[in-house]
Amino acid sequence: MIWFLIGTAVLFIWLGDLTEAAVLGAALIPIAGMDAYLHRRTQASTEGLRARLASQARVLRDGREKDVPSEELVPGDLVIVPAGAYFPADGLIQSGEALQADESTLTGEALPVRKAPLEPRPVGTGSVTVEGEHWGMAGTRLLTGEARVVIALTGPETLYGEIARLSRATQVDRTPLQEAIARLVQILLVVALVLCAILAGIRYAQGYGAVDALLSAVTLAIAALPEEYPVVFSFFLGLGVYRLARKQALVRRAVVVENIGRISCICTDKTGTLTEGQLTLHKALPVEGVSDDELLTIAATASRAETADPLDLILLESARPRNGKVEAVFPFAEDRLREVAVLRSPEGSCSAAMKGAPETVIEITTLSEEERRLWRQRTQELAASGHKVIGVAIRSFHDWSGEEPETGFDFAGLLAFSDPVRPSVADAVREAQDAGIRVIMITGDHAHTAAAIAKETGIGTLDPRVIDGKDLAAHIDHQEAEIDFDVVARCTPSQKLDLVQALRAKGEMVAVTGDGVNDAPALRGADVGIAMGERGTRSAREVASIVLLDDNFATIVGAIAEGRQLFTNLRLSFAYLLMLHAPLVATAALIPLMGYPLLYLPIHIIWIELILHPTALLVFQNLPSQNALSRLSKGSRPSFFAPREWVTISIVGALASTVILGGNILNLGETADVPHARSMAMASLIITGSAITAALTGFRSRSAWIATAVPVLSAFAAIQIEPVARVLHLSPLHLMDWAIAMFGGVIISAGAAFMTQRQDLGKPHARLHRSGQSPS
Template identity: 30%
Template sequence: MRDRTAQSVSDHEAGIGTAAPWTRSGEDVAAGLHCDAGTGLSMSEAQQRLDRHGPNRLAEGKQTSPLTLLLGQFKNPLLIILMIGAVISLLTGHMVDAIAIAVIVVLNAVISFYQEFSAARSLAALREMAAPLAFVKRDGEWAEIPAADIVPGDILRFKAGDIIAADVRFLEAARLAVDEAALTGESEPVDKHILAIDDPELTLADRLNMGFMSTKVTSGTGLGIATSTGMQTEVGHIAHMMATTEEPKTPLQERIEKLSKVLIAAALGVVAVVIGIGIFHGMSLSEMLTTAISLSVAAIPEGLPTVVTIVLTLGSQRMVHNNALARKLAAVETLGTTSVICSDKTGTLTQNQMQVMRLWAGGKTWDLTGEGFDPTGDFLDAEGRAAVIAEEQDLAHMLEVSVYCNEAELMLKDGRHAVQGNPTEGALVVAGAKVGISRDALKKDHYDILQSFPFDSTRKMMSMHVRTPDGRKVLVAKGAPDVIMSRAKGILLNGEIRPLDDGIRAQVEEVIEDFGGRALRTLAVAFRYAEDGTFDPADPEHDIVLLGVHGIMDPPRPEVKRAVADATSAGIRTVMITGDHAVTAQAIAEQIGIRTSEAQTVHTGHEIDGMDDRRLAEVAKNAAVFARVTPEHKLRIVKAMQANGEVAAMTGDGVNDAPALRTADIGVAMGITGTSVAKDSAALVLLDDNFSTIVSAVREGRRIYDNLLKFVRQALTSNVAEVSTILFAFLLMGNEPLIPLAPLMILWVNLVSDGIPALALGFEEAEHNVMRRAPRTRDHDLFSDGMKERILIRGLAVGGISYYTFSQGLAMELGFEMAQTMAFVTIMFAQLWHVFDARTTTTLFRKSPFGNPKLLMAVGISLALSAIAVYSPFGHYVLGTASLPLSILLACAFIAAVPTFVLSGIKEVFGFKFL
């Protein structure tokens, strides 16, 4: 496979060939880009290249104007039906009806517009990460120029704190380290060198002689030659993926769209039937249009879009209290549908605090207790006994050297312990502090640093020339175990220096192998006395004495194992997707329960490169870990899972995660360590960067979806009741049918007398089995599990008794307005009784009516407003109601209770699911 970066380089300048820049020497790269590393480009050549390649900036994405966004809200099919109803009302002289319907349409559109207008500005955040200025050599002179003017072939200079302004091949590197976490996922700064690496398929994180746009130099200095600029850089590639990636519709949006189509079809069907009956009975066009308006208003739950938004908003507010911030309301419900969580490792599943977990010194292995950078804990031997440091000379000596040969500092920050400096070095400082060993204490004992030999990527170790309190001069060193072992001639055992013979060497190598098998990063510590008081600066670490080996890792968060288990019991699979090495990732996955059997596979980014999309989708079904992955890999993995019908949540914190966060059904960004690009691309932000928060949010998402179903049941039962009331009149009243419910009466029921209590269903607590159910499938039907039958049967029953009270009012010769009011009151009372049954999938006899105080309050408000609608001049004028005698009002209330209590009683006795 031809590397994309290599291709972009060849596109920039003819002559560089197709070889990736990290596989060639710096001189070859400079020659291919026709640049003299000593003088840089000439100003005229730089201008020509700038004209040819364009500015070194990320392309602007297409912006949708607010007006276009607002007008787009009126494409909602439900709103279109209502707009038609408003126009017909206007044409037929029903001005009050037209205004009321139009207000409902505009309110729904404005709420939806506001939600979308607050959408992500990911590309803008990505552009803001770029360096504004850079030091570039032109015509042999160093100059600070706008980063946008950098071109391929420019020579750039870097120091600690600088943002790298383009993709570069390093030509010089002096203790150069770069923080690439946002781009590659590496948790620690990466040490850079200038040697060619003979592997054209190398992943981004392993290109140790390359620097990438928007990453930050943390230490050292360096020179590099720009190989790619603008959209040709690695960050530019991510920006392109973000710009061309469409965010999928959420499962809730898909279900609401499907529901809209069903409601529209039902409305049109009922209107057609009624008009057919009207034509058969010789009704006038005006009468039929009035009836059509009533039916269209009755068939559409006008408050559905608004109530869905309000319920999701209430849910999002509850989630914030649990450290989950929903940036997109639809994400609140999507969480409840999630079937797979693709989680990053560092900081999400782990503590993002390097810690010495295991230590070998003086022939003994010690396990360390404690969490993160907190200097509290014990050293436990094989029998679980805590070390008494005064009795363990070898251990004490090793910790003293580890703490002194160190550049990290342990400090208190905002009441919490933190490390300033390299996290791995910080882990050694914390380990020493657990037994009272610190650099400050050693300095007070007159340990003096005479000379330092800094770490570099060639030696893979650092050392210091120290004078001890007794006046002896000693070299202390730490570094990669293989390097230390290759230079060691002895080992400290029981306070004595012994030769490092083959037997002891094998024992040490066994320890190192054991630590590696536990996914521990190993670091060896050694020392050497200077016989003559001096050290050879060219080779200070020869003939050193091994003190011991540290086993270091970023350990799992204590609560994560339980959270993964909870997700599993809820039918949700957790998959680790990380830029870390496969061995480390697999070990962590097994510790926390993500990988529990051999059937759960582990794959690397290199393996993914060899798979087509179909094969990757097959592999994704059983995968537990994807390691050493790139942004493209993450994007492909998410799409593969979606192709399998999964509802995928993806966590991330870096720029490299942004495309996958946008593509996932729900992108979850880290609120503490996450970049602004990741947060703006995500639908959910974890304020505590904790995986267990996702699982808590899933529970909340399921609760919210259950409550939305309860609302849909309540609202659609009311719609069926309203439509059937009118249908019964047309079917049973002969040649001169009268309309039992006026359009504004129906609007009042939908939005006020029924809408307010239905909204209170959003406060219902979670069902007892909410986290023991399998996730809903993407194509889950809102009308499944008997919902459709319950809505139709109960709606028809309520419609039947509403028509009955209407016909009784006419039969008693109370007048048309009084009869209409009786139907209006009956349907209002019927919905207030029904709302208590809609709270549960069982029956209202199984659930205390006092379990939701807000529902009781809403019912009280609804009764008060309904009284105003029936007994006030406002109600008489706007709704066309008439004041009912108290006896008739109570009779309507009693009759309205019959459908709910009779049908619930039958269900309670016989267990019929469809009731």
């Protein structure tokens, strides 16, 4: 499009029309600048991925610890990773106690993940599968403990490296409208140039001379060259960027404004998108005789701020530990699944506060077997509803032996933690699904947790259909299989991308939301990638085409509605241009080809252009919404205009051409008065344009009224005021001439109105288009 604008501007300079060349040149500057800027920012996605990697690593070589750049690590190196540091590569955890890692950037799971050293395997065991709890992965952060890791994979071989490769390898397709406009402009350009050459040759052969032949060709070129279409398209895209920004959606690739309005499926991340993205205390279930505050106080006593464990920090914010001196702390470990703090009170008595896995805590309390069964059942119910559950217990004694107490604890109750759903998400999901937009949750969480969140937000049915990530590939491989699930649990980055590509292959226009590094490949591979601006990683923002400034899922629905309305208005604008351009070009070519004097002079074409451009650019963009988020119906392959709409556009253009040609030829035949015949043609053309404007806009804005009335008034003044008409090579018309022109306008407006009412041109297009398929 940029090269076409450059070529057209040069052509107008060669023709001597510096005004048109200046307009195109001015439009070219922001378009080229935006293209260069966005290209540079897209390339910065790799830098964003690199920002979360450890630049230095402490490695044990030759019996000594030394700091080396992370890129110098090799498989077999023994790396020391302290609490709060990022793993520099993928490796097996050799040693460490009470290890927890934040893997949310890779898995999307908000809760800390427990890690444990890998037990030595006997020689000759053969191939062994190593569980994820024994792996430290590049790009993830160790929260608690100090780990020693034997490096196994580095650079592009790590999971983080695979994400980077997928993000860079995914190509961004041209949008359907880009393809359609490029094809339309190419066709119109070729037709215009061929017509200009034919007209010049025939006029010269008819004996009108070289100057007349050149003037005929230049006039037709000014009328026929389709420079309005790329300019209008660019203007509407810029307008969409501005309007979406006002709705808290920052557009990074302007062409996505087209796609956002035709989204048929949203693949949304859970953590940080549907949920708040942070662990919170959801519920306290104390035993009888223990208050909520007392339960929290016991749990806070068994917590330590220095561990940086999010759960400990939440408990310490919720309650103050018991007064006294901490005699000893027995930290959480994989083999114990509990943490115990021994406290000596100012009076000298001792107590032990414990928190940990409910099944472990319950077993070492004084509860009866029936009470234990009841509390285990409550634990399972909470876990099934997507909560992280811990048990809390307390024991008092007078003399402490120095050993960890392992019996005699009084059970205090359960604490349930959750990543809460954003308040507006359920309404936004319902609105999207009511409009025919599928919502699929993609998460790294367990299936039970994912199903609970899906049910709470209203995704899918009352009983959301869940598929595990490991089963996704087999499901996708069956080409005939429908993608009929609502949730994908335990999903990896490559599986997310596979799902997006499968949905697109089935004709869906896919938007992907996310905030983590793990979302980057799918964000880039989707028709519309939507990153979270507040909590999103830099990598997600860089590869996404839209960034939500408020991280609100509801903003997506508003952006889709805005995009649909803008797309509808753009189609109306293009229909207007086609309906009016057709008679303009047809009459400018046919009248001279039939041997009559030139119908339009350059000044008349510029007059028409001064009506065309403001109307196409300003009037249609300002049309108010008409239920823009109405339900989309599924159907055959979409196009910018449906076949019947093209037929209607052709009929309106042909009808307008007939009215203009007929009026001009009849006046030439009766009086051979060229200025009078030309006035009749200009009046008919301008009234036709106003009639089309009125029909397509439905007078739904003040600018529509102005664009309908002002051209007709200007035509009446220019034609009927004789000094002005003489300068314009026109002459005043009779009342009957104006009546005939107005009657023709009424008929044409009826045809255009039939199109908007019967062919749904004024509504969001019902059929969804796939990139790479031929649009009409």
